[in-house]
Amino acid sequence: xxxxxxxxxxxxxxxxxxxxxxxxRLIDFARSLLAQGLRVQGLIQETRREAGRKTAMELVEIDxxxxxxxxxxxxxxxxxxxxxxxxxxxxxxxxRALAERPDLVVVNKFSHLESEGQGLAHEMLALMAExxxxxxxxxxxxxxxxxxxxxxxxxxxxxxxxxxxxxxxEGRPGPS
Numbered sequence: 001x002x003x004x005x006x007x008x009x010x011x012x013x014x015x016x017x018x019x020x021x022x023x024x025r026l027i028d029f030a031r032s033l034l035a036q037g038l039r040v041q042g043l044i045q046e047t048r049r050e051a052g053r054k055t056a057m058e059l060v061e062i063d064x065x066x067x068x069x070x071x072x073x074x075x076x077x078x079x080x081x082x083x084x085x086x087x088x089x090x091x092x093x094x095x096r097a098l099a100e101r102p103d104l105v106v107v108n109k110f111s112h113l114e115s116e117g118q119g120l121a122h123e124m125l126a127l128m129a130e131x132x133x134x135x136x137x138x139x140x141x142x143x144x145x146x147x148x149x150x151x152x153x154x155x156x157x158x159x160x161x162x163x164x165x166x167x168x169x170e171g172r173p174g175p176s
Contacts, residue, residue: 010128010154011167012110012138012146022137022159023108029135029164030062030106039063041097042106043090043120045070057082059090062106066093087119094123098130104168107136115145125149135164 015022023045030040041063048056057071070086097105105127113119127134128150138146143156157163 007131008133008167008170010124010134010136010150011157011164012136012143012154013157013159013164014143015109015137015139016159019109019137019139025159025161025164026106026108026135026137027062029161029168030104033104033168034063038104039100039102040104040106041093041100041102042104043068043093043108044106045108059087059093059108061093063102082113084113084118087113091120091123094120094127097132098123098126101130101132104133104135107134109137109139110146110149111139111142115142115149121149128153135167 013022013025027044030042030044033040041061043059044062046056046058046060056069059068059070060066068086068090070083070090072081072083094105094107107120107124110124111119114121114124124134124136138156146154146156155167157167
C-alpha cells in the first residue's frame with residue numbers, strides 16, 4: 001500500500017500535569033498544521049462549566065466545526081455523564097478520515113470507554129491499521145491501557161510542544 005504521508009507511530013500526549021494542558025497542546029498542534037495547509041481531521045472535546053459544574057460536553061470536528069453532544073444530564077451525583085450515543089454519532093468523523101486519509105487525525109482522548117474497546121476505539125484502531133497518523137491524549141491512569149491497546153507500537157509524549165514536534169518530524173516513508 002502506498003501512503004501520501006510518512007509513517008508515524010500513533011502517539012498520545014500524557015495528560016501531566018493535567019488534562020487541560022494536554023488537550024491545549026493537542027489542539028494547538030493540530031491548528032498549527034492546518035495553518036500550514038496540511039489536512040487534519042478528527043475530534044476535540046469542548047466542556048462548558050457553570051459554578052464549577054459541567055453543563056455541556058461536545059466533541060467538535062476540527063476541520064468542519066460540526067458538534068456532537070456527549071453529556072447526559074444525570075444529576076450531580078453521577079460519576080460518568082458521557083452519552084455513549086453521542087460518542088457513537090461522532091465516530092462518523094473518524095470513519096470519514098479513514099476514507100479521506102488526511103495528514104493527521106486527532107482524537108480528543110483515550111480514556112475509560114476506549115480502554116474497554118468502546119467509544120472511539122474501533123475507529124482509532126482502523127486508522128492506525130491504515131498507517132494514518134493518530135495523535136490523542138491519555139491520562140496517567142490509562143497509560144498502561146493505551147500501551148496494551150496499541151500493542152506497544154505507539155509512543156507516549158510529554159505535554160510539551162518540542163516533544164510533539166519531534167514525534168511529527170520523525171516520520172519514515174511508509175511501505176510502497
